[in-house]
Amino acid sequence: MNMTVVTYAIYLAISIGLTVWVARTLSRSGQVFLRDVLHGREELAAAVNHLLVVGFYLVNLGFVALYLKVGDTVENARDSVEALSVKLGTVLLVLGVLHLLNVYVLNRIRQRGLDDESYRAGGARRAHKVSGRDLMPPVHPQGTTRPAPGV
Numbered sequence: 001m002n003m004t005v006v007t008y009a010i011y012l013a014i015s016i017g018l019t020v021w022v023a024r025t026l027s028r029s030g031q032v033f034l035r036d037v038l039h040g041r042e043e044l045a046a047a048v049n050h051l052l053v054v055g056f057y058l059v060n061l062g063f064v065a066l067y068l069k070v071g072d073t074v075e076n077a078r079d080s081v082e083a084l085s086v087k088l089g090t091v092l093l094v095l096g097v098l099h100l101l102n103v104y105v106l107n108r109i110r111q112r113g114l115d116d117e118s119y120r121a122g123g124a125r126r127a128h129k130v131s132g133r134d135l136m137p138p139v140h141p142q143g144t145t146r147p148a149p150g151v
Contacts, residue, residue: 004074007083014084015064015091019057022095026102027053037110056098063094 027049034045067090070083 003076003080004070007070007074007080008068010080011068011084011087012064014088016061018088018091018095019060019064022099023053023056023060026056026099030102030106033106033110037106037113039113052102056102059098060091060095064091067091 030052031045031049034049035042038045038048067087070087072079072083074080074083
């Protein structure tokens with residue numbers, strides 16, 4: 001059998017195995033994080049987690065397939081190992097970048113949820129501030145209002 005074909009087979013086996021392992025790990029660990037981000041809504045967290053895993057598979061396996069071709073002829077085991085190290089290293093870097101991107105996006109969603117909670121806890125006053133200036137008139141205990149300074 002041609003060494004180039006053997007290199008392709010090894011590359012695909014390792015890349016697909018890594019993709020499945022990382023996707024399962026992210027899915028298992030991400031479920032807890034998503035539950036927190038989505039305020040305990042189990043069904044929604046499971047659905048979002050599944051969508052993220054499917055997207056992860058599509059992007060990474062698509063990249064693995066597009067990156068399959070070896071530029072030079074693989075004539076011996078040394079050439080094969082060198083080609084595999086470049087290809088697998090690149091796949092690992094792509095997996096890492098995709099993971100960090102997922103965590104970043106989920107953290108932004110979580111932060112938005114925390115901001116919404118603090119907004120609800122603090123009342124509607126925050127929505128009426130522009131450039132640090134309070135646009136709502138102060139409300140006094142008697143229920144009367146006074147114009148804001150400078151209005």
